[in-house]
Amino acid sequence: MIGVWQIIILSLVGVFILSTLLALIDILKNEFPRNNKIVWIHVVLLGSFFGAILYFLIGRNQKIKHYHK
Template identity: 45%
Template sequence: MFGFGLPELIILMIILAVPVLWISALVSAIKSDFPGNNKIIWILAIILVPFLGSILYFIIGRGQRIQQSLVKCGCGSLVDSNASFCTSCGVKMA
């Protein structure tokens, strides 16, 4: 009667995948650090050209992120190596 076949399921998966791709690219770009104004450029690209901007971000943009080096504090928390103190326990970092 009103069954779903394979073509309908493929179309439904594509329709659901596009917003998930867009949201995950936007969240990743917002949470990451980039050199210069690259963060603003990537966020605008993802918002203004959602599908293409998201794909380009995952192909190109993720490689442009600034990698933070983390060190382990005495309390077991991971802390940025440039931090002056641990955010979890407040101990001054060396």
């Protein structure tokens, strides 16, 4: 039988994995200046959850914005 602590741990692991995947998808879908895309991929992969948090706090502002008329 699954207890409360197992549910909490599984939920946290799910959040960690989901945040990492969302950060990687966002990085791969967008353009960055110079080699920033490669750098952010490494930060997220090596830093896992904390790398994803860093990307969402800092890296999203570095994306190249395309304006459509």
